Amino acid sequence: MQDIVLANLVAIGEVPAPYQHEEGRVRMMLERFSECGLQSCSTDATGNGLAILPGSEGAANILMFSNVDTLADEHAEPSLAFRKDEIVGPFIGDNSMALAAMASLPILLERLQIRLKANIIFMGAVRMLGHGNLYGLSGFLNNSGMPIRYGLSLEGVQLGRLNYACLGQLLCDITVRLSEDYNWVQFGATGAIIPMNDIINRINKIPLPRRPLTTIVFGLIRGGVSYRNIARETVLSFEVRSESADLLNQVAQQIEDITEDVAANSGVTVKFDIFARRAPGGLDISHPLVRQTRAIHTALGISSQMYPTTFALAALVEKKTPSIVLGLTTGTRRNDLPELEEAAAIEPIWTGLAQLVGVLLTIDGGLCDGA
Structure with a gap:
């Protein structure tokens, strides 16, 4: 055998x-x-x-x-x-x-x-x-x-x-994209990476209970083409896991609020996509x-x-x-x-x-x- x-x-x-x-x-x-x-x-x-x-x-x-x-x-x-x-x-x-x-x-x-x-x-x-x-x-x-x-x-x-x-699960993507009228030549222009970093830091501060067991797993981040070019787009792929369906919904709403706030204050487009929900x-x-x-x-x-x-x-x-x-x-x-x-x-x-x-x-x- x-x-x-x-x-x-x-x-x-x-x-x-x-x-x-x-x-x-x-x-x-x-x-x-x-x-x-x-x-x-x-x-x-x-x-x-x-x-x-x-x-x-x-x-x-x-x-x-x-x-x-x-x-x-x-x-x-x-x-x-x-x-x-x-x-x-x-x-x-x-x-x-x-x-x-x-x-x-x-x-x-x-x-x-x-x-x-x-x-x-x-x-x-x-x-x-x-x-x-x-x-x-x-x-x-x-x-x-x-x-x-x-x-x-x-x-x-x-x-x-x-x-x-x-566990219950949300499979999510967050996409940060620069607007078409972005000022590329302005000194200190940060592109899509810094707003995404802000989103990650704020998601990481969401309080998560030990019971019911709840966690956020950051799995993948991608964006940019080289060292010297400002990134036009950055994508974060992650999961939210919990023993409670209600907690999944609460965390999803908090992440939605974070992405809307970052978009409003950074002048970028932010899309929060939950492409799978599992009970x-x-x-x-x-x-x-x-x-x-x-x-x-x-x-x-x-x-x-x-x-x-x-x-x-x-x-x-x-x-x-x-x-x-x-x-x-x-x-x-x-x-x-x-x-x-x-x-x-x-x-x-x-x-x-x-x-x-x-x-x-x-x-x-x-x-x-x-x-």
Whole structure:
């Protein structure tokens, strides 16, 4: 199995999949699905790569998925490198390792002579990250017509990860743009960067409670073209996260007030765009799916890492589908590696796969029902 998993990891992980250009990686996923005997290997109307492992009864569907898109530049050519006990490259943890595990799992189940009663729907979901706003997963859930009994979202790292609830979330962009009549030759002209700095400082002073847990994560800022040119436009991309939907609305209003005030006093145009809103929710820690997964972790010597997530679980929560997020191996982002590269340990992958098989068996055996 080791050779199969690592071969799938390289085959999938070295196919570029920037946002809105995931077709090549989806094709590779479908090839791997077809080679291991899955049925209905195809893309849906949204562009997701789908395949089905039929169950002996087929009365229920388990959805197993991960995102195929990455945050890479459109022209990036990813390359993976093997070292003594790890593999290094871009987006291994998010989410090439998870895709490789999905492509290998049918072979593992066959070798273990395991056939579930339920169908497993495997999906490589497109346009999930950033402005994609879970487009692939939401499109499938809204349009497939296939009832999903349980959802399993896979992440490459970290082994022991067990997300069963999600925070509420706002995904936001603030754009500061100079007016057309801006006085470029005036000495001391600051351009778009200084007003953006003012906005960031003021957002950072918004009081945030510890309970309900609320935080603002500044993820990306970009603007300007060179050292010597005044920046015409600056864009800040960030998230607001909270356990409370009401607090999200309050913070959004405060940020709106800040941007309007800076625009009025700086002579620049400021646009505050909330392009995604996700409600908090999910399972309780006492849900049988969570309890059974924790028991599997204990049996395998895995330390469960339980915390609310901010990603794909939100789309399943909206549909009231019991779901969890699982990690498959351990990984690190070290200072000796480029910004987008990660190192993932090879040995823990097998424990991660054993965890996955165990969770599937408990779901299929009805041990997670009745909540």
